[in-house]
Amino acid sequence: MCWSATADLVAGAAIAAVGAASVSLAARRPHDLPLAALPLLLGIHQIIEAAVWHNDGGTGPATLAWSVIALPLLALWVPVAVLCAASPSARRRLLVPLAAGVATATALTHALATRTVTAEIRGHTVGYSLGLPQAELVVIGYLMATIGSLLLSGDRGLVLFGVLVAIGAAVSFVLWRQEYISTWCAFAALFSVLLALWVGRRRPPVPGPSGRPGP
Known part of the structure; x- marks a missing residue:
């Protein structure tokens, strides 16, 4: 993804379809719905970037x-979604990345x-520029909110997801410094x-005829 409009469109559509299936699977667990919808959101996000390429x-x-x-949106969505899905024992420590997400989202919205x-097309990537003052602090808050919430979730699957996204963020920064945000979002998707x-x-589990969980 991020290599062309076609790559963003095809990959975005595929990931959005996975996200729709994920939301369907989470229908019986409302607390998981915000996280289940994340692939759908990121798939749509990549489809939007196809329009950026086109323009x-x-x-x-x-x-x-x-x-x-x-x-x-992602700075706030991810920590809120992780907090919703987390076990009660993990919720107190997740207030830290949530606070970082609220502060970061507020600064970015302003x-x-x-x-x-x-947006500027730079070879096979897209570079976005907003001219943020104190951008380093905003990036730290953003990563604390997104990756930090996953790593602090206490759930093995979410921790693994957080580790992979962190690796993707590091690779993006090393290889495409000016196009970091675009490539990081592609890895996350x-x-x-x-x-x-x-x-x-x-x-x-789905209840069986007797009312007990089926096999």
Whole structure:
């Protein structure tokens, strides 16, 4: 993904389909629905980036929509979703990444409301620029909210997902420093397929004819 409009469109559609299946699997566990919907959101996100490619970057509605999802929405969505799905014993420590997510999402929302985000096609990636002051602090808060909440969840599947996303973030930073945010979101979307498997394993058993769980 992030290599062309076609790659974003095809991969986004596939991941969105996985996300729709994930939401269906979580229907009987409402607390898991926000996490189950994450692949669907990220799949749609990549489809939006296909429109950014088609428009040759710029500052249009597709660029803004992509940035709203990538920046404030994910910074808040992920820690809230992890908190909803977490066991009671993990919820207190998850308040830290949640607080980071609220602060980061607030700062990013203000930035998007007062500044113009631009997208630039750079070879096989897309670079986004918002001109954030104190960008390093915002990045730290963003990673604490997203990856931090997964690593602190206490759930093996979510911790694995967090580790993989962290590796993807590191690779993105090393290989595509100027296009970091685009490639990081692409890695996150790919790895989010793991969430569908996680949701499937957490489904409650279907009661049998006697009212007891079936095989």
